[in-house]
Amino acid sequence: MLRIPCPWCGERDEIEFRYRGDASVARPAQDAGIDAFTAFVYERENRCGWHREWWLHVGGCHQLLWIERHTLTHEIRAAGGPGDT
Amino acid sequence: MMTRLMPILPKRSGGSQRKAAASGRYSGWRLLLEGLTGQRGWSHAWRKAAPRPGYRVVIVGGGGHGLATAYYLAAEFGITDVAVLERGPIGLGNVGRNTTIVRSNYFQPDNVRFYDYSLKLWEGLEKTLNFNTMVSQRGTLNLFHTEAQRDLFVRRANMMRQLGVDAEALDRQSVRDLVPLVDLDNGRYPVLGGFLQRRGGTVRHDAVAWGYARAASNAGVDIVEHCEVTGIQRAGSRVTGVETTRGPIAADTVCLAVAGHSSRLAAMAGLRLPIETHVLQAFVTESIKPTLDVVMTYGAGHFYISQSDKGGLVYGGAIDGYNTYAQRGTLPMAEEVAAAAMTVMPGLARLKVLRQWGGVMDMSMDGSPIISKTPVDGLILNGGWCYGGFKAIPAGGMTTAHLIARETAHPLAAHLNLERFAAGRTVDERGVGPFPYAH
Numbered sequence: 001m002l003r004i005p006c007p008w009c010g011e012r013d014e015i016e017f018r019y020r021g022d023a024s025v026a027r028p029a030q031d032a033g034i035d036a037f038t039a040f041v042y043e044r045e046n047r048c049g050w051h052r053e054w055w056l057h058v059g060g061c062h063q064l065l066w067i068e069r070h071t072l073t074h075e076i077r078a079a080g081g082p083g084d085t
Numbered sequence: 086m087m088t089r090l091m092p093i094l095p096k097r098s099g100g101s102q103r104k105a106a107a108s109g110r111y112s113g114w115r116l117l118l119e120g121l122t123g124q125r126g127w128s129h130a131w132r133k134a135a136p137r138p139g140y141r142v143v144i145v146g147g148g149g150h151g152l153a154t155a156y157y158l159a160a161e162f163g164i165t166d167v168a169v170l171e172r173g174p175i176g177l178g179n180v181g182r183n184t185t186i187v188r189s190n191y192f193q194p195d196n197v198r199f200y201d202y203s204l205k206l207w208e209g210l211e212k213t214l215n216f217n218t219m220v221s222q223r224g225t226l227n228l229f230h231t232e233a234q235r236d237l238f239v240r241r242a243n244m245m246r247q248l249g250v251d252a253e254a255l256d257r258q259s260v261r262d263l264v265p266l267v268d269l270d271n272g273r274y275p276v277l278g279g280f281l282q283r284r285g286g287t288v289r290h291d292a293v294a295w296g297y298a299r300a301a302s303n304a305g306v307d308i309v310e311h312c313e314v315t316g317i318q319r320a321g322s323r324v325t326g327v328e329t330t331r332g333p334i335a336a337d338t339v340c341l342a343v344a345g346h347s348s349r350l351a352a353m354a355g356l357r358l359p360i361e362t363h364v365l366q367a368f369v370t371e372s373i374k375p376t377l378d379v380v381m382t383y384g385a386g387h388f389y390i391s392q393s394d395k396g397g398l399v400y401g402g403a404i405d406g407y408n409t410y411a412q413r414g415t416l417p418m419a420e421e422v423a424a425a426a427m428t429v430m431p432g433l434a435r436l437k438v439l440r441q442w443g444g445v446m447d448m449s450m451d452g453s454p455i456i457s458k459t460p461v462d463g464l465i466l467n468g469g470w471c472y473g474g475f476k477a478i479p480a481g482g483m484t485t486a487h488l489i490a491r492e493t494a495h496p497l498a499a500h501l502n503l504e505r506f507a508a509g510r511t512v513d514e515r516g517v518g519p520f521p522y523a524h
Contacts, residue, residue, distance in 0.1 A: 001416050002407075015417045019407040021520070022361075038507040041519050042359035042450045046348035048410040071362070072410045 002069075005079045008061045016059030023052040023066045048072055108299055111215055130295055131175075131302035136309045139335035140168045142489055143327055144342055145314045145350060147171025149180040149290075149475060150467050151342035152297035153482020154489070155306045156214075161483065162490035165305035168336075169298075170329060172313040176294040179345060182412075182444035183475040184367050184401050186380050186391065188225040188285030189250055192241045193514050195500040196453065199480055201250045202497050204284055206479030216296030218288050219394065225285030225380040226255070226263060228429070230274040234384055238280040245282075255279040264381055266430045274385035274428065287380060287391055293478060317354040317464070324354065324463040338489050340465040345445035346410075347455075347468035354461045358468070359450035359506050361521040363404040364443040365472045366414030368422065370436040372396030381429075388425035397439065400426060404448065404472065414443040446472050448521035451511035456485050456494070457503040465489055466503065 002014035022044050028036040051071045057063050068078040108130045109115070119126050142158060144151045147169045158164045187207050189200035210218055229235045235254075242252035260279040261269055269276040302308050309331070316328030317339060326335035341350045351358050373396050380391040387403035402422035405415055419441060426433045449455060449469030454477065457466050467485045470477065484498035494502060505511055511519075 013417075014415070022408070034507060039357070042506045043357040044348070044359070044361050044521075045352075045357060046361050046408065048346075048349055048362070051408055053408065069407075071408050074409065074411060 002074060002076070004055060004067060005076065006057050006060060006063070007065055007079055007081050007084070008063055009057065012057070012060060016057060017055040018058045020054035020056050020064070022046075023054045050077070108303070111217070130299040131308050134168070134302075134307035134309050136168060136170070136312060136329065136331050136334050137307065138333075139326065140307070141166035141336070142168075142338045142340065143334055143336035144169045144340045145327065146178075146341065146343035147175045147294075147298070147308060147310065148178045148342060148344070149293055149297070149478035150344065150470075150481045150485065151340075152294060152301055152308075153478050154340060154342060154467065154485040155308075155482075156297045156301040156304065157483045157486035158490060159301060159304035159306050162486055164490055167301075167305075168307040168309055168334065169301065170312045170314055170327070170334070171308070171310050174310050175298050175308065176291055179444045179446070179474060180294045180478070181291055182367065182442060183290055183472075184389065184391065184399050185287040185290045185393075185475065186225065186285070186389065187220075187288050187476040188282055188380070189476075190225065190227070190241065190245060190252060190280070190282045190285065191514060192244055193453075193512055194244065194248060195512060196514055197245055197248050197250055199484075199497050199501075200477060201248070202483075203477050203480030206483065207288060207476075208284075210288075210293075210296070210479060214296040214300045216292060216299060218292040218296050220286070220288050221394075222284050222286040223379050223391075224281055224283045225382070226260070227280040227382045228260065228267070228276050228384045229278055229280065230276060230385045232277070235277055242280060251282060251284050253281050253283070255281050263379060264377065266376060266432050267381070268429065268431050271428055271431075276429075281379075285380060287393075288475075289394075290475060293475075297478075297482070314350065314353075317350070317461075319354065319461065322460070322462055324461050336463075338463045338465060340467060340485060340489060342467040342485070344447040344468045344470045344474055347447045347466065351459070351466065354459070354464055356459055356461065358455075358466075358503075359519075360447045360455075360469055361408050362410055362445050363406070363448045363521070364409045364411060364414055364445050365401065365404045366418055366422070366441060366443045367399065367401040368419070368438050368441045369393070369397040369399045370433070371439050373398070373436065383425055383429045386421075386425035386428065388422060388429065390426070390430070398433070398436065404446070405443075410445050412443050412445055414441065446470065446474070450506060450519040450521055451513045452515050452517070452521075453512035454481070454501055455503055456481065456488060456498045456501045458488070459503060
């Protein structure tokens with residue numbers, strides 16, 4: 001069971017959240033071309049290690065947040081809201 | 086008669102050191118003979134090969150797909166200068182972690198044809214490999230609980246039948262006769278009927294790994310265990326070999342068959358794949374008398390169950406739902422799967438769960454596998470199996486071997502190329518779009 005530190009609600013069980021995927025993916029500029037958009041939509045680094053990812057706190061404050069989680073140990077070392085870096 | 090042959094027996098101490106060569110032909114007659122002579126004639130099922138400096142083909146990953154690819158390369162395409170490199174021992178990865186189900190009840194016509202080819206190869210596999218893989222065509226039954234769901238299944242069944250693949254709709258009474266433990270009238274999701282593919286069933290997963298390893302080894306393939314690939318060598322845009330924990334190995338063609346870890350290996354060649362790695366759990370209960378003689382899936386939640394020949398009920402559900410390389414599951418999904426089990430078969434509440442485990446999968450962005458050339462010349466990818474890799478082992482191996490030997494895609498796997506994502510030809514079996522964690 002992950003315990004996810006929501007910046008607004010504090011540490012909560014993972015069942016309150018919905019996973020929204022890799023947070024390192026950024027939408028390219030409108031004229032960036034097909035390769036950039038293919039990479040944006042489909043390609044992922046899928047790292048075995050530290051991974052920044054979006055979670056939605058659907059069972060709590062309904063805010064979108066990111067965490068940095070290790071994909072092998074599941075340790076969480078950082079969290080923040082969409083505007084935080 | 087189901088005879089079960091042990092592929093590896095410990096060497097007896099004190100006896101003359103037997104050369105671990107070819108394991109000979111397995112047969113009922115030989116089993117009887119060995120039984121009368123103290124079981125002393127068995128040898129290792131496959132040679133424990135040390136890596137040579139170079140091969141025509143190096144296959145990374147000694148799981149089902151890697152071993153099957155090696156076997157078909159040797160047996161069907163005459164290429165025996167092949168090594169299979171496995172990080173650990175054979176059989177401890179996903180080929181030994183799945184729920185052993187085989188079926189071809191897909192909807193997308195290309196997928197139906199591909200998986201039915203696989204099912205046909207399963208049907209003859211024991212003869213092909215001379216190994217008892219315990220292929221059991223006990224049928225796969227999908228329950229449906231709403232009229233809309235029935236319509237979807239009927240559409241799928243019609244598509245399959247048009248392609249010459251067996252599928253039939255069952256009414257409530259037929260479902261009751263087939264699976265008496267199912268609570269047809271449960272208050273929340275009453276069962277309206279079922280969708281049966283009689284040719285589906287189960288195959289002993291470990292025996293698949295052992296059988297392909299033995300047959301490939303007998304055909305001249307080197308199966309190198311405890312040899313982890315740490316780098317992929319390139320000269321310009323062409324692959325030239327791999328770096329391993331047992332030294333560099335040169336190769337004209339390198340094939341990645343490491344589903345779960347495809348992204349990590351591809352990154353060694355500078356590639357990013359349309360894949361995320363997720364964990365899928367499986368469970369097995371204590372052994373009970375025969376109670377379930379089909380593979381059954383629940384339609385109102387993600388749950389599938391069958392009974393192993395040992396008597397344990399083997400079941401599983403959906404992926405945990407977030408990127409992970411940890412081969413273990415977390416409790417929320419274990420609880421969700423157990424809840425689905427209770428809803429559809431309340432009698433299961435009386436059983437204890439004996440074991441739980443997890444395997445990490447390549448969840449591809451369209452839910453379909455990838456058997457493809459890559460932008461690196463000579464680097465072939467077999468991956469992206471989501472949680473459907475086991476049933477596809479024979480077809481995956483055959484079509485990957487075809488791609489390596491003939492350098493063109495096998496007609497049945499041509500739609501599984503890597504370019505489909507950029508070209509907008511994704512094979513979206515479930516119709517949910519590019520969300521790997523939603524499959």
